[in-house]
Amino acid sequence: MDGSGAGVTENPSAPQSRGARYALPALPSVVRDQFDVSELLAMLRRRRGIILGCMIVITLLATLITFQLTPKYTADAQLLLDTRKTNVIDLQAVVGGLPPEAAAVRSEIDVLRSRQLAVKVIDKLGLVGDPNFNDALRDRSAIEVWIGNAEAAVTNWFGSLGVGPAASSRVSTPEEDRQATMTGLVDKLLHYLVVFNDGRSYTLNVTFTSRDPELSSRVVNTVADLYLLEQLEAKFDATRRANQWLNERVNELRQKVQASEAAVQQYRAEHNLQNADVRGTTVPQQQLNELNTQVGLAGADRAQKEARLRQFQDAVKNGVLHANAPEVLNSQLIMQLRTQETEVVRKEAELSARYGERFPALINVRAELRDVRRQIAQEVDKIVGGLAQDVQTARIREQSLQQSLADLQQRASQSNEAEVKLRELDREAQANRALYENFLNRFKETAEESDMQQQADARIIARADVPLEPSFPNKKLFVALALIGSTLLGVFIAILVERLDDGFRSAEQIEHYANVSGLGLVPAVPSRTRSGATPEEYLIRKPTSSFAESIRSLRTAILYSHVDKPPRALLITSAVPEEGKSLLSVSLARSSAMAGQKVLLVDADLRRPKISKILGGDNKATLADLFADQCTAEEVLNVEESTGMHYICARSGMPNPQDLLGSQHMRDFIRSITRHYDLVVIDSPPVLAASDALVLSRIVDATLFVVRWEHTPRQVVLGALKQLQSVGGTVAGVVLSRVNVRKHVRFGYGDSGYYYGKYKEYAASS
Numbered sequence: 063m064d065g066s067g068a069g070v071t072e073n074p075s076a077p078q079s080r081g082a083r084y085a086l087p088a089l090p091s092v093v094r095d096q097f098d099v100s101e102l103l104a105m106l107r108r109r110r111g112i113i114l115g116c117m118i119v120i121t122l123l124a125t126l127i128t129f130q131l132t133p134k135y136t137a138d139a140q141l142l143l144d145t146r147k148t149n150v151i152d153l154q155a156v157v158g159g160l161p162p163e164a165a166a167v168r169s170e171i172d173v174l175r176s177r178q179l180a181v182k183v184i185d186k187l188g189l190v191g192d193p194n195f196n197d198a199l200r201d202r203s204a205i206e207v208w209i210g211n212a213e214a215a216v217t218n219w220f221g222s223l224g225v226g227p228a229a230s231s232r233v234s235t236p237e238e239d240r241q242a243t244m245t246g247l248v249d250k251l252l253h254y255l256v257v258f259n260d261g262r263s264y265t266l267n268v269t270f271t272s273r274d275p276e277l278s279s280r281v282v283n284t285v286a287d288l289y290l291l292e293q294l295e296a297k298f299d300a301t302r303r304a305n306q307w308l309n310e311r312v313n314e315l316r317q318k319v320q321a322s323e324a325a326v327q328q329y330r331a332e333h334n335l336q337n338a339d340v341r342g343t344t345v346p347q348q349q350l351n352e353l354n355t356q357v358g359l360a361g362a363d364r365a366q367k368e369a370r371l372r373q374f375q376d377a378v379k380n381g382v383l384h385a386n387a388p389e390v391l392n393s394q395l396i397m398q399l400r401t402q403e404t405e406v407v408r409k410e411a412e413l414s415a416r417y418g419e420r421f422p423a424l425i426n427v428r429a430e431l432r433d434v435r436r437q438i439a440q441e442v443d444k445i446v447g448g449l450a451q452d453v454q455t456a457r458i459r460e461q462s463l464q465q466s467l468a469d470l471q472q473r474a475s476q477s478n479e480a481e482v483k484l485r486e487l488d489r490e491a492q493a494n495r496a497l498y499e500n501f502l503n504r505f506k507e508t509a510e511e512s513d514m515q516q517q518a519d520a521r522i523i524a525r526a527d528v529p530l531e532p533s534f535p536n537k538k539l540f541v542a543l544a545l546i547g548s549t550l551l552g553v554f555i556a557i558l559v560e561r562l563d564d565g566f567r568s569a570e571q572i573e574h575y576a577n578v579s580g581l582g583l584v585p586a587v588p589s590r591t592r593s594g595a596t597p598e599e600y601l602i603r604k605p606t607s608s609f610a611e612s613i614r615s616l617r618t619a620i621l622y623s624h625v626d627k628p629p630r631a632l633l634i635t636s637a638v639p640e641e642g643k644s645l646l647s648v649s650l651a652r653s654s655a656m657a658g659q660k661v662l663l664v665d666a667d668l669r670r671p672k673i674s675k676i677l678g679g680d681n682k683a684t685l686a687d688l689f690a691d692q693c694t695a696e697e698v699l700n701v702e703e704s705t706g707m708h709y710i711c712a713r714s715g716m717p718n719p720q721d722l723l724g725s726q727h728m729r730d731f732i733r734s735i736t737r738h739y740d741l742v743v744i745d746s747p748p749v750l751a752a753s754d755a756l757v758l759s760r761i762v763d764a765t766l767f768v769v770r771w772e773h774t775p776r777q778v779v780l781g782a783l784k785q786l787q788s789v790g791g792t793v794a795g796v797v798l799s800r801v802n803v804r805k806h807v808r809f810g811y812g813d814s815g816y817y818y819g820k821y822k823e824y825a826a827s828s
Contacts, residue, residue, distance in 0.1 A: 105556065105557070106556065108805075109556035109559060109560060112552055112555050112559060113549065113552035113553060113555075113556055114552070115552070116548045116549070116551050116552030117545065117548045117549050118548075119548070120544055120548035120551065121541065121544045123544075124540060124543075124544030128540045128544075131534070132273060133273070133532035133534065134272060134534040135271065135273070135274070135275035135278050135529040135532050135533060136269050136271040136278060136529060137269065137275070137278035137279040137281070137282045137527065137529050138269040138270075138282060138526055139267075139268045139282045139285075139522065139524055139526040140265055140266070140267055140268070140523050141265070141266040141286055141521070141522055141523070142264060142265050142266075142520060142521055143166075143167065143266065143519060144264075144520060144521055164261070167259050167264065167266070170266065171258070171266065173289065174255075174257045174268060174285065174289055175255060175257055177248050179285065179288055179289065179292065180248045180255070181248060182292075183251065183281060183284050184251065186288070187280055187281065187284055189251070189281075190243065192277070194273055194274040194277050195247070195250070195274075196247060198243070251270075254270055255268070255269070255270050255281070255285065256268075256269045257269075268282050268286060268526075269282065270282045270285070270526075271533060271534065275528050275529045276528055278526070279526045279527060279528045279529070283525055283526050286522050286525070286526075290520060290522070293518040293519055294517070297517075297518075301508065304508055305508055308501060308504060308508060311501050312498070315494065315497055315498035315501055315502075318494045319491065319495050319498045322487065322490050322491035322494045322495075323491045323495075325487050325491070326484065326487045326488050329480075329483065329484055329487055333480040333484070349470060350467070350470050350471060353466055353467045356463050357463040357467050360456065360459050360460040360463050361460050363459075364453065364456035364457050364459075364460050367453045370449060371450055374445065374446060374449055375446060395437075395441050396445075399434055399437050399438045400438065402434050403431065403435060403438065406427055406430050406431040410428055410431060563772075564776050564777070565771070565772040565774060565775065565776065566771065566774070566779065566798060567772055567798075567806065568580070568798075569581075569583070569798070572769070572796045575776055576780055576783050576796065578783060578793055578796050579796070580795060580796050580798070581619045581766070581794070581795035581796065581797050582612060582615050582619060582797055582798070583612060583797070583801045584609065584613065584616065584649075584799045584800070584801060585609050585612055585802075585803045586771075586799075586801055586802055587600045587609050597645060598645065601613060601649045601652055601653060602704060602705070605656075608803065609649075613646075613649045613650055613653040614657075616650060616797060617650060617654055619795070620764070620766070629764040629794065630736040630739070630740065630741060630742060630763055631732050631735075631744065631762040631763045631764075632650075632741065632742065632743050632762065632763065632765075632766055632794075633666075633744045633746055633755065633758050633759055633764070633765045634646060634650070634743060634744065634745055634746065634765075634766045635746045635749055635755040635758075635759075635765060635766075635767060635786075636748050636767065636768040636769065636770075636774075636782075637748055637749055637750050637767075637769070637779050637781070637782035637783075638748050638782075639670070639751060641748070641769065641774065642768060642770060642799035642800045643745065643768040643799070644667070644672040644673065644676065644745050645676070646768055646797065646799055647663060647673075647744075647745040648663065648677065648745075650743055651663040651741070651743045652707055654707075654743075655702075655705040655706050659740040659741055660708075660738070660739045660740045660741075661707050661708065661739060661740065661741045661743065662709065662710070662735055662739045662741075662742045662743070663707060663708070663709035663710070663743045663745070664710045664743065664744045664745065665711050665712040666712065666744045666745060666746045666758060667746060667747045667754070668713070668716045668722070668723070668754070669714060669719060669747055669754075670714060670747070671711065671713065671714055673709055673710075673711050673712065674712070677702060677711075679702075679711045680711065681711035681713050684698065684710070684712050685698065685710060685712070685722070685728075685731070686713075686716060686722055688731075689722065689725070689727040689728075689731075698710050708739070719747075719752070720752070720753050720754050720757050723754050723757045723758055724757035724761075728758075728761065729761050732761050732762065736763075746758050748782075749782040749786060750778065750782050755786070756786065756789045759786055759789065759790075759791025759792070760789060762792075764792055764794035765791050765792060765793050765794060766795065767782070767793055767795070767796045767797070768796075768799050769797070769798055769799065770798075770799055770800050771798045771799060771801040771802065772802070772805075773800070779796075783796075
């Protein structure tokens with residue numbers, strides 16, 4: 063403290079590199095991606111007040127409301143849609159049963175919930191005059207009257223402002239009142255009438271809920287009975303309308319058949335078609351076919367005869383007429399002349415060979431031969447003439463048949479149009495007759511089976527009994543649901559509060575968010591103990607308290623942060639004021655002095671100094687005076703008699719504190735005093751309030767950052783730490799101050815604060 067080192071210069075970066083050796087390594091951040099059951103249980107434990115409060119309040123409120131609710135009774139009946147029908151004949155087109163489809167089941171549900179059926183139920187049971195159903199006839203309680211009047215007043219008020227419907231000044235008629243009452247009752251009945259199907263069967267469940275159990279039973283049974291009756295009435299009306307329509311249609315078709323058949327007969331007579339077969343070939347057509355066949359045969363016969371004539375003529379012309387020709391064989395004369403010619407030729411040959419050419423008998427024989435051949439030629443000519451005559455006859459017959467065919471075709475073409483019209487009239491008559499017979503059969507079937515079909519498509523399989531137990535409210539269920547719901551709501555609110563909680567409560571949170579080691583927790587001390595000790599005196603008067611133990615633990619953590627060369631110049635700062643750093647600075651310095659160390663406490667908060675107030679020291683001589691050579695080092699130092707701690711006070715009002723704290727004098731001063739003291743504790747202003755702490759952090763061995771437990775926002779703390787790191791300051795660790803140990807125990811963090819609160823028998827109570 064002789065100031066001998068004031069003239070020594072030093073590289074500004076040297077303290078930073080030296081202090082970096084004392085920085086405590088940050089623990090690895092906890093993996094948050096995995097679900098931690100213990101963390102969840104700890105969160106529920108520390109927020110159990112919110113959860114239990116929600117459970118108790120909501121459950122009690124739900125229980126109170128449940129027991130105040132008016133009990134309601136539900137009666138139910140079951141209807142079975144009968145899809146099996148016994149039909150002697152097919153009558154499904156007229157009064158068919160229900161198809162087994164989901165749409166048909168849904169349609170029957172709509173019928174059961176129709177307003178028409180509801181009106182019938184109200185009329186049959188006289189529900190208009192039943193006070194158990196008609197609320198207008200029931201005596202209302204004072205609360206209900208008050209609520210009704212309040213609703214009417216609010217409605218009228220909004221109506222006067224033009225927001226809602228304004229109250230009408232017109233007086234309604236009795237009929238309008240009755241209609242409005244019926245509409246309201248129908249709406250109420252349909253509101254409490256439930257009809258449903260489970261989708262796996264054809265069973266319809268009908269339920270009704272009301273305050274009166276007997277009324278519920280009567281309404282359900284009446285709905286079922288009227289539903290079946292309405293089905294029968296619908297089938298009866300359908301059958302009656304079908305019979306009436308079929309009867310009218312049959313009469314119309316009978317007249318139409320008679321008229322069409324009369325038209326056929328009249329047309330047949332007018333066009334001489336009495337023998338015409340309109341279903342097949344007509345008589346003229348048959349004649350035309352036969353005559354056409356004859357023409358073909360005549361043409362074939364004529365061609366055959368012409369061929370025979372040409373063949374015979376060619377044979378005669380060529381002299382090759384064969385004796386076995388059909389014409390020759392058919393002529394006896396030619397056969398005789400051929401025999402005679404053969405005999406004469408034999409004689410001529412004999413006489414010519416015996417007597418010579420001049421022999422008279424030969425001459426006669428030859429004359430006889432010429433006469434025979436002439437007769438043969440004449441006979442052949444007769445045959446040729448006969449064949450030619452046959453050809454001519456065949457030609458004439460063919461031409462006659464062709465002319466007859468042409469005449470018949472002309473007559474047939476003239477009668478075709480009449481026959482076509484006749485067939486058209488006959489087809490129309492047949493169609494009318496078939497349609498008439500079909501409708502006549504359907505009419506007879508409907509008339510015969512209408513009595514057999516007068517049964518409903520559904521039947522009651524379980525009628526509604528009078529319910530003995532109320533269906534609403536289910537008190538046990540309501541209370542259980544309220545308990546479960548309130549628990550879930552409490553857990554949700556607890557999680558929400560936990561998420562919205564922006565303060566630090568454990569070293570683990572600091573290490574996770576700031577990546578800086580947490581050195582410990584310092585319990586909060588009471589403002590005034592039973593013995594009259596102030597927080598500043600707590601460490602001295604209660605040396606075995608949890609507060610004193612936490613200071614000793616903090617001192618040990620700092621001492622062993624670097625075993626070979628622990629930090630000797632320690633800066634204590636915070637992010638914002640009221641974090642408890644000044645009390646922590648005094649307590650740490652006192653604890654170290656009480657442990658036998660030579661300690662100097664320096665108040666570097668030149669804006670709001672507190673050391674002089676806490677320790678009652680003299681602040682007439684300060685560092686500014688020392689650096690200005692206005693006082694000596696002995697005049698600056700103050701000594702606490704009870705602990706032997708040295709401290710230097712400060713005064714407020716300096717124009718530029720950061721210039722003084724960042725000067726070379728301050729660097730030389732820190733270097734000098736660390737050679738004379740085991741520990742130098744420097745109390746500086748908050749980081750975010752002034753830049754003094756940033757300047758000092760570069761010339762000390764380590765910086766201890768103080769965070770108020772559960773109070774300082776995390777973003778504020780992280781921002782201050784980021785500023786310290788940005789200027790090259792070495793943060794040895796973070797200390798949580800002013801910890802509520804009892805509350806901290808409930809949070810379930812397994813750090814020193816847990817033991818301060820739960821195992822406080824190891825420390826003296828305050």
